[in-house]
Amino acid sequence: MNPKWWKECVVYQIYPISFMDSNGDGRGDLRGIISRLDYLKDLGVDVIWICPIYKSPGHDNGYDISDYCDISKEFGTLDDFDHMLREIHSRGMKLMMDLVLNHTSHQHPWFIESRQSKDNPKRDFYIWRKGRNGGPPNNWESYFGGSVWEYDERTDEYYLHLYSRFQPDLNWENPAVIDKLHEMVAWWLKKGVDGFRFDAIAHIVKAEGLPDAQNPNGTKTVRAYEMFSNLEHVHTLLQNLNDQVLYFYDIMTVGETSGLGPEQALEYVGDGRRELNMTFQFEHMYLDAASAGSGKWDIVSWNLPELKKIMSGWQTVLHGRGWNANYLCNHDQPRAVSRFGDDIRYRVVSAKMLATFLHMLEGTPYMYQGEEIGMTNAAFQSIEDYRDVETLNYYEEQRNNGVPEEEIMKAIHKKSRDNARTPMQWDGGENAGFTTGSPWIRVNSNYVEVNASSAVKDPDSIYHYYKNLIALRKKHQVIVYGEYKLLLPLHTEIYAFTRTLEDKQLLIILNFFDRNPVFELPQEISPDGMELLISNYPQDKSEDLRQLTLRPYEARVYLKTVALA
Structure with a gap:
């Protein structure tokens, strides 16, 4: 654990x-x-x-x-x-x-010094290269669009920026x-x-x-x-x-x-x-x-x-x-x-x-x-x-x-x-x-x-x-450390899974859409002893957990004690 x-x-x-x-x-x-x-x-x-x-x-x-x-x-x-x-x-x-x-930032003192001249002591704090064929040193594209290279007229070289031209990349090889x-x-x-x-x-x-x-x-x-x-x-x-x-x-x-x-x-x-x-x-x-x-x-x-x-x-x-x-x-x-x-x-x-x-x-x-x-x-x-x-x-x-x-x-x-x-x-x-x-x-x-x-x-x-x-997380260690197991992997509306830690098991049932799908409890999980920890709808305790018609975007979390193998 x-x-x-x-x-x-x-x-x-x-x-x-x-x-x-x-x-x-x-x-x-x-x-x-x-x-x-x-x-x-x-x-x-x-x-x-x-x-x-x-x-x-x-x-x-x-x-x-x-x-x-x-x-x-x-x-x-x-x-x-x-x-x-x-x-x-x-x-x-x-x-x-x-x-x-x-x-x-391009206004960081390191970069201000770096762009002063090619022999500045801070030059290699950033990634500078000569252009090629009248353009940038390579064909990489920035996360914000356009080339990752920005031309700097003072030293006739380009500096690299994976994000905006105001965010020059540091040289971690230095x-x-x-x-x-x-x-x-x-x-x-x-x-x-x-x-x-x-x-x-x-x-x-x-x-x-x-x-x-x-x-x-x-x-x-x-x-x-x-x-x-x-x-x-x-x-x-x-x-x-x-x-x-x-x-x-x-x-x-x-x-x-x-x-x-x-x-x-x-x-x-x-x-x-x-x-x-x-x-x-x-x-x-x-x-x-x-x-x-x-x-x-x-x-x-x-x-x-x-x-x-x-x-x-x-x-x-x-x-x-x-x-x-x-x-x-x-x-x-x-x-x-x-x-x-x-x-x-x-x-x-x-x-x-x-x-x-x-x-x-x-x-x-x-x-x-x-x-x-x-x-x-x-x-x-x-x-x-x-x-x-x-x-x-x-x-x-x-x-x-x-x-x-x-x-x-x-x-x-x-x-x-x-x-x-x-x-x-x-x-x-x-x-x-x-x-x-x-x-x-x-x-x-x-x-x-x-x-x-x-x-x-x-x-x-x-x-x-x-x-x-949050209060439940602080109360039940199974919410923090329990092992996850997916149920109904191909169901297109219900996301259900269990979390298990020693003799404690959670059953989480989530309807991700606005329709009313039916949740069928897998045979390997017994409904006996299940305690409802939290739900986003009022619940009828007399319901049969083996087959539940879920309401739009319904969420339920159950806790039970299981026999140790």
Whole structure:
């Protein structure tokens, strides 16, 4: 079982610019977070993960860091940070920082020096190359569209950026870069932070020689993910980081590692690997994309058997060998209830069903701000209301390709990262109680109906359902450590599975759609002695569990004691 505190915790992710504004400038800040800590403590969360709050020009909402050891003035000061950390710890909660080690801002002092001349001491802190044939050094495509290379006139060379041109990639082949980053990580740990989410960590190593990627379509740039994702040397670098810095602290770590399956994930999180505690996998995030390689904007309908296949693979392969980080939405993904539930007619019950699914899987559950009150996608009508650089680049690219406005906006309404970045809806007052000023991005128009104040007062709300799920996790070890077994793998509407730990067994039954399928209890499972732990509908205790007609988006969790083999 190998108990660890980070396996037993529940994590709540804060996107600070959108969480709570304390000074009326329209942007969330650290004092705003402090003012809402009691809300999070009451909910029952153990760890708060805060997206980047470092000094930054904000071209990618803080993921472009210009000073790793200072706080962006819009969020506050280092004194505010120290105050926040003390307040978090005083409530028995922990803090996980979001740290970007793959790239910096183009305004970081290292890069400012690096671009001064080819012989500058900081030149090799970044990846510079000469162009070829009047163009970029290779055909790799950025995650945000276009080439990964940006021409710099001063030195007549190109620098590499996997993300925006304002986010130059660090050169992890340079030992001086590694030393500086290790020193910085240790500096935060000495301040008392309790862990890190390592952004884009799978990309810190690039293919030797930076060769062209295969290009069957003959286009100028190619999605060359295999050239800069999960390469072997990443593991050596992470092991060195662990052995030299992380090992000396009792912390939790999770890496953002797209493009891998569970067997590959064990190379990061497997017992004895000395790398990371968990990784975020992305396979289920591509369920509604035509293909993982086609990009997230190419939207298709998703199906439940495929979700089962993906999640079951992660649950079974990592059991007893590694640990899962489970999530349904975050700052880069659409709202879960809009994507996998019904955010109109069945918003409340479908949000509760998805919460049950998330919290009953083996692994650490990660909640995103507003998920606990069922916040939905925003679907702004005008592109002028969007702020996300990825969304704006997509819109411009599609317009240039002659795609109709209506078609572009339909995709944006479903997949824009700004769906998750609208302000937290605290109450039904002006700007949802987020700010007394003008919010940096519009508030979702449904805030009068969907807000935390109303949810806390309503004992049947999504908020209280999450609170009950978290309390159950703390009470029953089988929810944390029980072994997962899938039932009905081909059923197109019902997702059912068991979790078993010693003589305790959970039965989880989830209806993922708005119809009324019949659940038939497998013969190997006896209904005798089953106790209903939680459900999102009132239950009739006289029902025959052998055959249940489920209501739309119904969720049930049963607990029983079983005979040991």
